[in-house]
Amino acid sequence: MPLPILYTFRRCPYAMRARLGLLLGEAKVEIREIILKAKPSEMLAANPRGTVPVLVQSNGQVISESLEIMYWALRQGSYSQTIHPLLGQSQSEKTLIDELITLNDQQFKPWLDKYKYADRHPEFTQEDYFIRAAEFLARLETELNRHQFLVRDSLSLADYAIVPFIRQFTAVDSKRDLHLHFPRLIQWLTLLIQSTVFHRAMEKYPVWEQGQVAIYLE
Ligand SMILES: N[C@@H](CCC(=O)N[C@@H](CS)C(=O)NCC(=O)O)C(=O)O
Incomplete structure (x- = not known):
């Protein structure tokens, strides 16, 4: 096979x-x-x-x-x-995992794109897009005030599904003092992106060409 x-x-x-x-x-x-x-x-x-x-x-x-x-x-x-172990263990955990990922994908990501490429969306200023996107950051900060990770005191699917987008958001303007407004979120982000699994996921691979020897994700 x-x-x-x-x-x-x-x-x-x-x-x-x-x-x-x-x-x-x-x-x-x-x-x-x-x-x-x-x-x-x-x-x-x-x-x-x-x-x-x-x-x-x-x-x-x-x-x-x-x-x-x-x-x-x-x-x-x-x-x-x-x-x-990363999947929701109770109905309430499953519901929160779904809710946060849906908010990320359907609301936060479109604002993130506009914030990142504000010059292509001149209807509003980059600051306006930042403010709209930051509503989701505030929600995540609230969750992180309740438990160590987004859904509970241990990692879940939601943490891993959302972290690439928060990382992208913070990279748009590194001069913003996000840690002053969202201290727990920035702590959470730092912990996750410094983890071994994140480093493995960011390994660099050559661009695939037909006929090349297979490379495996590891
Ligand atoms: N809903 C899809 C979205 C995937 C997506 O939009 N990926 C972007 C890159 S980040 C893409 O492939 N865009 C097509 C393109 O740029 O040509 C998913 O969750 O996998």
């Missing part, structure tokens, strides 16, 4: 999310780094939408949503028999 294949782009926060999930679920996959301006035809055949990440399973089935790749990874292999 061939191993599943992940098409990925190192700097894409959705692809980071998928790589984190696959590493956390200890899924064995071949990794194919792509460039968005020259997507390989093999990837486009699997996902005609042309977005990364794309996971092509051993049976040929394709998953082209980062969150679904995370869930797949945390439910395969030895975790098909047991509940992965």
Whole structure:
């Protein structure tokens, strides 16, 4: 059986999310780094939408949503028999995981994009976009005042699914004193991006070419 294949782009926060999930679920996959301006035809055949990440399973089935790749990874292999510790243990945990990830993807990310590329969205100022995006940061700060991590006192899927986007947000303008307004969030971010799994997820791979020797995510 061939191993599943992940098409990925190192700097894409959705692809980071998928790589984190696959590493956390200890899924064995071949990794194919792509460039968005020259997507390989093999990837486009699997996902005609042309977005990364794309996971092509051993049976040929394709998953082209980062969150679904995370869930797949945390439910395969030895975790098909047991509940992965990062998944919600109670209904209230599951609900909060879903709520925070939905807020991230549907509300925060569009504001983040406008904040990052404010020159392409002249309807409002960059400061306006910052203020709108920061509503989500305030929500996360509230959660981190309640427990050590976003959903409870231990890490969950939500922490890993959201951290690539918060990292991207803080990188837009490093001169902003975000730690003064969101001290717990910045502490949380620092802890996560310094973790071994995050470093592994950010490993640099050469751009994939047809016929090259397979490289595995590890
Ligand atoms: N909902 C998708 C979004 C993925 C996405 O938008 N990825 C961006 C890169 S960060 C992409 O591939 N954009 C297509 C392009 O730039 O050509 C997911 O969660 O995987």
